[in-house]
Amino acid sequence: MNWCESISRAIEYIENNLTNDITIEDISNYSYISLFYFQKGFSIICGYGLSEYIRNRRLSCAGYEVLNTDNKIIDIALKYGYDSPDSFTKAFTRFHGSTPTEVRRGGKIKEFAPLKINLILKGGYTMEYRIEERESFKVVGLKESFKYEAANQDIPKLWRKFFMKSAFTKINPKYAVNFDANIGYDVFDYIIGDDYNEDFKVPKDFEIIEIPKFTWAIFTCVGPSKIKMPEINEKIFTEWLPNSNDYEIAAGYNIEMYSNPKDYKKGVDDEKYYSEIWIPIKRK
Numbered sequence: 001m002n003w004c005e006s007i008s009r010a011i012e013y014i015e016n017n018l019t020n021d022i023t024i025e026d027i028s029n030y031s032y033i034s035l036f037y038f039q040k041g042f043s044i045i046c047g048y049g050l051s052e053y054i055r056n057r058r059l060s061c062a063g064y065e066v067l068n069t070d071n072k073i074i075d076i077a078l079k080y081g082y083d084s085p086d087s088f089t090k091a092f093t094r095f096h097g098s099t100p101t102e103v104r105r106g107g108k109i110k111e112f113a114p115l116k117i118n119l120i121l122k123g124g125y126t127m128e129y130r131i132e133e134r135e136s137f138k139v140v141g142l143k144e145s146f147k148y149e150a151a152n153q154d155i156p157k158l159w160r161k162f163f164m165k166s167a168f169t170k171i172n173p174k175y176a177v178n179f180d181a182n183i184g185y186d187v188f189d190y191i192i193g194d195d196y197n198e199d200f201k202v203p204k205d206f207e208i209i210e211i212p213k214f215t216w217a218i219f220t221c222v223g224p225s226k227i228k229m230p231e232i233n234e235k236i237f238t239e240w241l242p243n244s245n246d247y248e249i250a251a252g253y254n255i256e257m258y259s260n261p262k263d264y265k266k267g268v269d270d271e272k273y274y275s276e277i278w279i280p281i282k283r284k
Contacts, residue, residue: 004242006031007045010038011115018058019079024050024186036180036188036252039148044237046115049149051186056112059095062088063109066100073100127235128220131247131281136213139175140200141193142166143207147186155190162192169203170194173258177211180252188252214250214280221275225268229256232277250282 010031014022027050028035042050058080065076077088093099098107142162146154162173174194189209196208219236221228241249255278261267268275 006033006038007042008116010042014054014057015114018054018061019081021081022054034180034249034252036178036254037249039186039188040178040254041237041241043148044234051149053115055091056095057114059092060110060112062092063096063103063111066092066103067107067109073104076100127232127240129240130218131215132218133215134213136210138196138208138210139177139191139193140171140196140202140206140208141173141175141177141191142205143189143191143193143209145187145189148188149186151188151190158190159192165203165205169206170200171203171206172260176256176258177209178254179209211253211255212251214253215282216255217247217279217281219277219279221277223271223273224266225258225273225275228273229275229277236277236279246283247281248284250280253280254278 010027010033013027013030017026024035024039028038031038033041039050042053046053062076062080065071065079066073073088074085077085080088082088082091089099092103095112096103096108096110098109103109142158142165144154144158159173166173171194173192175192177191177193178188179191180188191207191209193206202208217240219232219240221232255276257276257278258268259274261270261273264270264273267273
């Protein structure tokens with residue numbers, strides 16, 4: 001099953017279970033894709049997180065029922081997963097701009113239609129990558145766990161903390177490793193660090209992790225990292241994976257490799273700055 005088919009199956013499962021408890025594990029199992037990359041890929045392809053999508057679809061359906069049926073508002077709230085009228089009213093009002101009572105009296109509702117994934121083949125895109133098998137290796141760095149929904153806001157805080165704590169160490173930010181260590185279906189680990197040297201004393205608050213042996217698809221990024229990294233990530237999920245007849249994702253690891261900013265006039269903002277994105281793969 002290719003990448004787009006997996007995402008389409010996930011959306012199908014969500015639509016069929018909007019009034020039931022939905023776990024990320026259930027969606028992942030139904031769509032035959034790892035939890036880690038499902039969360040990451042869904043966000044990149046669809047533009048918002050999985051929890052936000054499910055919440056918006058439920059509130060959209062709830063709005064339709066409030067407007068077009070005589071069902072009790074509390075029953076509608078319970079049907080779509082809200083335990084109390086207050087929590088439902090607050091969420092409903094944020095989404096629709098009106099309370100359930102106002103909508104029932106003739107107010108307007110907002111529609112949030114189910115997603116449909118269509119693969120559009122784009123001509124002439126270029127991605128530089130290589131396939132490389134690497135033995136396991138260790139990374140020493142600063143590690144925290146993040147919820148997928150808050151990761152974009154919280155990860156920059158870890159980077160700031162890393163630069164403060166690493167200022168008086170020999171640890172450089174060579175790697176940023178995202179990985180799913182089965183710590184929770186809505187949580188992943190993230191470590192910023194360097195290659196581990198056994199002769200090196202690990203500073204306080206820093207940890208060592210081991211990256212298993214994998215075959216990696218390694219994608220080249222040349223240009224300011226804040227621009228090129230997201231651009232290549234999007235192409236991986238929207239163009240490379242859907243069109244790959246040979247490879248699929250092998251495990252819940254994603255590595256960003258950064259060259260030394262001191263080697264460039266403008267550091268990570270330099271037009272020639274070099275970085276990489278590593279995706280573990282296996283043959284289909």
